[in-house]
Amino acid sequence: MTIIDRYIGIIWLRLLLLCLGGFVGIYLVIDLIENIPRFIRAGGAPGDMVQYFLWKFPEMISRTATFSILMATLLTLGTLSRDSEIIALRSCGVSLIRISVPMLVLGFIASLLLLVNAEIVLPHSYGQTEHIIRVKIKKEKDRATFRRNNIWFRSGDQILQARLFEPKTATLSGVVVWTIDRAMNPVSRIDAESAVYGQGRWQLNATSMRNFLTPAGYAPQRADHMPLALNLKIEDLQILDNDADNMSIRTLHEYAENLQKGGYQAYRYLTLMHTKIASPFAALVMVLLGIPFALRNSRSGSIALGIGASIGIGFLFFVVNAVLLSYGRSDVLPPVMAAWGANGMFTVGGVWLALKVKG
Numbered sequence: 001m002t003i004i005d006r007y008i009g010i011i012w013l014r015l016l017l018l019c020l021g022g023f024v025g026i027y028l029v030i031d032l033i034e035n036i037p038r039f040i041r042a043g044g045a046p047g048d049m050v051q052y053f054l055w056k057f058p059e060m061i062s063r064t065a066t067f068s069i070l071m072a073t074l075l076t077l078g079t080l081s082r083d084s085e086i087i088a089l090r091s092c093g094v095s096l097i098r099i100s101v102p103m104l105v106l107g108f109i110a111s112l113l114l115l116v117n118a119e120i121v122l123p124h125s126y127g128q129t130e131h132i133i134r135v136k137i138k139k140e141k142d143r144a145t146f147r148r149n150n151i152w153f154r155s156g157d158q159i160l161q162a163r164l165f166e167p168k169t170a171t172l173s174g175v176v177v178w179t180i181d182r183a184m185n186p187v188s189r190i191d192a193e194s195a196v197y198g199q200g201r202w203q204l205n206a207t208s209m210r211n212f213l214t215p216a217g218y219a220p221q222r223a224d225h226m227p228l229a230l231n232l233k234i235e236d237l238q239i240l241d242n243d244a245d246n247m248s249i250r251t252l253h254e255y256a257e258n259l260q261k262g263g264y265q266a267y268r269y270l271t272l273m274h275t276k277i278a279s280p281f282a283a284l285v286m287v288l289l290g291i292p293f294a295l296r297n298s299r300s301g302s303i304a305l306g307i308g309a310s311i312g313i314g315f316l317f318f319v320v321n322a323v324l325l326s327y328g329r330s331d332v333l334p335p336v337m338a339a340w341g342a343n344g345m346f347t348v349g350g351v352w353l354a355l356k357v358k359g
């Protein structure tokens with residue numbers, strides 16, 4: 001690493017920390033305004049609220065990092081241009097590509113760190129924030145839980161286990177319902193292919209029931225349909241669908257496979273899985289796009305121009321990416337194309353701009 005690399009890299013990192021700190025601060029203030037009154041009404045303790053917002057930081061960083069990296073790239077080159085340092089470097093025989101190398105390397109490292117954050121840190125931090133809200137602040141007890149495609153729910157003397165939940169059809173698959181006594185001994189067991197929620201209640205389909213209190217050898221009693229009186233609201237299970245945005249790549253892959261094996265469409269979750277991989281690398285795309293854009297306007301070197309360009313490019317990327325992802329979730333586009341489409345389009349745009357830059 002040369003002195004020039006270290007110099008440009010330090011400027012980029014300083015501006016990145018400044019931009020990231022600013023955007024995370026704005027995100028935090030909005031979150032505070034939105035959630036603090038709700039937590040106070042629920043009787044949450046100040047310590048629990050502090051823990052909640054501390055565990056929320058990985059999500060804040062994940063949501064603001066790409067835009068911060070774009071702005072840091074534009075501001076770095078804008079600062080170098082304003083002080084005529086790019087002209088000085090080029091007069092010494094340093095090419096524009098060589099000037100860009102430190103930012104591209106740092107952008108790639110940032111993408112890898114964001115990928116690690118999305119796969120390892122974010123699912124754990126999201127689980128912690130959900131636990132703090134449900135258990136510590138709202139004082140809730142019974143609630144469906146999601147662990148490796150298994151849903152468990154207990155209500156009174158009944159325990160339900162389901163292999164997976166399909167939100168669009170409000171259907172649980174691979175259902176087992178246990179009835180227990182006060183000593184936690186099993187009283188009966190119901191196996192069902194599925195459970196469908198409708199008209200305010202659950203109905204089991206293709207059931208087989210065993211009563212362990214009868215001395216008849218636990219012979220199963222079969223029925224095509226059976227009503228189930230269970231205090232499980234469909235809203236609780238729909239939370240699982242919302243949780244998909246914060247699942248790891250491996251968990252999403254397993255969940256999508258189980259849906260497909262059960263005969264359900266899994267394009268929403270496949271799109272989310274590929275998005276988990278593609279989104280971190282949007283940071284590198286922003287560096288690749290920001291460098292030629294800034295160099296095309298190198299004579300102005302205006303910080304205001306850099307900020308304005310960042311907002312415009314970032315907003316355009318957000319709109320294009322959101323449209324493509326909606327097509328992927330609706331099975332209009334293949335999941336891979338929907339997840340990587342925006343990265344590909346803006347990479348091509350960055351390369352095209354780079355070819356137009358003289359030097």
